[in-house]
Amino acid sequence: MKALIVYDSVFGNTEQIAQAIGNSLGSQAEVNTLRVGDVKPEQLMGLDVLIVGSPTRGFRPTPAISNLLKSIPKNGLEGVKVAAFDTRISMNDIDSRILPPLVKVFGYAAKPIADRLKKGGGELIIPPEGFFVEGTEGPLKEGELERAADWAKQIMSLS
Numbered sequence: 001m002k003a004l005i006v007y008d009s010v011f012g013n014t015e016q017i018a019q020a021i022g023n024s025l026g027s028q029a030e031v032n033t034l035r036v037g038d039v040k041p042e043q044l045m046g047l048d049v050l051i052v053g054s055p056t057r058g059f060r061p062t063p064a065i066s067n068l069l070k071s072i073p074k075n076g077l078e079g080v081k082v083a084a085f086d087t088r089i090s091m092n093d094i095d096s097r098i099l100p101p102l103v104k105v106f107g108y109a110a111k112p113i114a115d116r117l118k119k120g121g122g123e124l125i126i127p128p129e130g131f132f133v134e135g136t137e138g139p140l141k142e143g144e145l146e147r148a149a150d151w152a153k154q155i156m157s158l159s
């Protein structure tokens with residue numbers, strides 16, 4: 001099975017999650033884990049599994065991830081199993097009255113990533129997932145790397 005994990009990361013937390021997913025898949029598949037800037041559009045072709053992850057920034061993925069997803073031609077992911085993840089801050093950790101209702105409406109990065117992958121013809125095999133950081137620069141909350149590894153195992157069992 002050929003799998004690619006594409007991620008973006010500003011402070012390194014999403015990178016750690018991507019590596020944990022890659023390591024977890026790695027024992028049973030041909031896996032590449034690549035930062036978005038190192039991915040050429042043609043590397044998205046001919047895969048069995050494509051997993052895309054981004055930090056949530058302003059309720060959305062980073063521009064680099066959005067641009068890569070936009071470059072996927074219609075039906076370019078036909079026959080590819082896809083999954084999406086993000087990193088995010090828990091609402092419980094935000095001391096604001098304004099943000100929670102906005103988050104309710106606009107959400108996090110993983111869902112729009114998943115929507116784009118589906119638009120490209122990919123088959124979404126697991127719901128979009130979010131992994132929590134303690135604050136803007138991290139660190140990841142305790143147990144999130146393990147949760148990422150488990151999430152990858154579910155992907156493996158579904159693909």
Ligand SMILES: Cc1cc2nc3c(=O)[nH]c(=O)nc-3n(C[C@H](O)[C@H](O)[C@H](O)COP(=O)(O)O)c2cc1C
Binds near residue numbers: 014
């Ligand atoms: C400009 C900016 C916008 C952000 N917007 C959101 C947001 O809308 N929702 C959220 O949960 N976290 C938000 N965050 C926190 C990021 O999700 C957090 O920095 C990210 O998970 C860290 O991942 P990284 O280390 O891979 O960059 C924002 C952070 C920055 C700097």
